[in-house]
Amino acid sequence: MERVAAARQDVRPHVPGEIGIWAFVAGDLIVFSVFFVLVAIGNRDEAEVFTRSRASLDLGIGVANTVLLLSGSWFVARGVARCREAHDPRFSRYFSLAILCGLGFVANKGFEWGTKIAAGITPQTNDFYMYFFVFTGIHLVHVLIGIGVLLLVRHTSRRPVLDRRDVRTLETGATFWHLVDFLWIFLFALLYLL
Amino acid sequence: MNGRDDDPLFRKSLTFCGWSGIAAVVLFIIGGCFLGGMLPPLLRANDSPAEVVRKLSENLTAIRFGSIFLMCSFALFGPFGAGIAAQTRRAETTPVFSYVQLVFTSCGTVIALLVAFCWALMVFRTPEYHPTLVQFLPDAAYFFALFSVPCFGGWCVMIALPILLAEEGREPFPRWVAYVNLWAAALYGPGQMILFFKDGPFSWHGVVALWIPYLAYFGWIAIMSLVMLRIAKPGTARYPQPVPA
Numbered sequence: 001m002e003r004v005a006a007a008r009q010d011v012r013p014h015v016p017g018e019i020g021i022w023a024f025v026a027g028d029l030i031v032f033s034v035f036f037v038l039v040a041i042g043n044r045d046e047a048e049v050f051t052r053s054r055a056s057l058d059l060g061i062g063v064a065n066t067v068l069l070l071s072g073s074w075f076v077a078r079g080v081a082r083c084r085e086a087h088d089p090r091f092s093r094y095f096s097l098a099i100l101c102g103l104g105f106v107a108n109k110g111f112e113w114g115t116k117i118a119a120g121i122t123p124q125t126n127d128f129y130m131y132f133f134v135f136t137g138i139h140l141v142h143v144l145i146g147i148g149v150l151l152l153v154r155h156t157s158r159r160p161v162l163d164r165r166d167v168r169t170l171e172t173g174a175t176f177w178h179l180v181d182f183l184w185i186f187l188f189a190l191l192y193l194l
Numbered sequence: 195m196n197g198r199d200d201d202p203l204f205r206k207s208l209t210f211c212g213w214s215g216i217a218a219v220v221l222f223i224i225g226g227c228f229l230g231g232m233l234p235p236l237l238r239a240n241d242s243p244a245e246v247v248r249k250l251s252e253n254l255t256a257i258r259f260g261s262i263f264l265m266c267s268f269a270l271f272g273p274f275g276a277g278i279a280a281q282t283r284r285a286e287t288t289p290v291f292s293y294v295q296l297v298f299t300s301c302g303t304v305i306a307l308l309v310a311f312c313w314a315l316m317v318f319r320t321p322e323y324h325p326t327l328v329q330f331l332p333d334a335a336y337f338f339a340l341f342s343v344p345c346f347g348g349w350c351v352m353i354a355l356p357i358l359l360a361e362e363g364r365e366p367f368p369r370w371v372a373y374v375n376l377w378a379a380a381l382y383g384p385g386q387m388i389l390f391f392k393d394g395p396f397s398w399h400g401v402v403a404l405w406i407p408y409l410a411y412f413g414w415i416a417i418m419s420l421v422m423l424r425i426a427k428p429g430t431a432r433y434p435q436p437v438p439a
């Protein structure tokens with residue numbers, strides 16, 4: 001407990017987690033920006049197909065998924081803050097709630113894909129749906145890995161006392177989950193709203 | 195420093211492995227980029243068999259020499275991977291991760307050599323083979339290179355884990371190297387989409403399925419090689435202390 005208190009009193013500039021996870025975040029953002037450029041080019045070259053296909057997406061499902069991920073991020077941020085302020089193993093429930101949000105996202109995405117495939121819409125339908133399935137699929141893999149990371153974070157947060165390494169684990173895991181959320185906001189805007 | 199921590203032969207062998215990685219990248223740039231037409235891709239997944247034969251026939255000699263460079267480049271994956279495993283081995287009391295790394299290194303090297311074999315065979319009897327048979331060879335080469343995600347991704351994860359799980363101060367590489375490896379593993383992922391697309395960014399000539407994994411892979415080799423070379427320099431060594439009994 002003293003060690004956590006000491007970490008809190010440390011007023012030096014603090015990189016949440018560690019520098020490596022930020023390199024990972026920067027790297028992932030570079031790759032996703034390639035994806036975003038591809039969608040933008042498609043949008044320019046096949047404006048009519050993209051507009052028609054975009055209109056056929058269920059905006060409600062997209063909004064629900066956005067709300068789920070934003071709530072998950074809020075729970076994670078809250079959980080890390082509480083653990084850093086005055087740690088109590090009971091704060092792991094914040095991470096459980098975030099995991100539930102993540103599972104809700106996966107279920108919702110499965111439902112959305114299921115209805116599209118049942119309606120005969122596949123990645124082969126047109127370029128818009130190719131991007132839709134592939135990019136939301138790659139993002140879904142991020143969500144699944146993120147849920148695994150949150151399980152590790154929850155496990156760590158249940159320790160009676162957190163040392164510096166444990167706090168680093170919590171912050172690194174939280175950073176990855178925020179990345180998952182952040183990428184979705186952009187995908188949501190590009191695929192559902194543009 | 196005790197004898198194990200200051201091991202001049204290990205410094206030299208690690209330097210050799212680091213330079214093997216650098217040489218692999220340089221030889222690939224010569225063989226794959228300038229001569230062989232592998233990256234940027236001379237062929238496209240949706241080319242007709244006749245078109246494949248035509249493009250290859252116009253570049254037979256360059257691709258033949260390119261294949262030789264490719265073979266030399268890919269063979270160097272062996273010492274490159276062994277150097278990384280030797281360094282992680284120093285931090286592991288029971289070197290399971292390092293052994294798994296060596297398995298992946300061997301698999302990766304063999305798969306990469308098959309890429310070079312296909313590339314060479316593709317320009318061996320180009321006019322005599324049936325065009326669809328010629329077309330099969332670049333298909334096979336890119337499938338070996340790109341569809342083998344779990345092998346190359348697993349290799350990177352097996353490098354990341356002993357770094358992330360090491361005790362504080364006993365990491366065989368700086369911790370950021372672990373994240374670079376996880377990032378590289380993630381970037382190979384899109385390679386598996388080549389099975390589903392013959393045109394566009396997810397086909398074997400596309401931006402997402404070809405360029406991203408290839409740039410990630412050779413960028414990863416360059417970064418890991420430079421890190422090995424830095425560790426091998428006297429005074430900057432990262433030689434874990436033996437675990438106290």
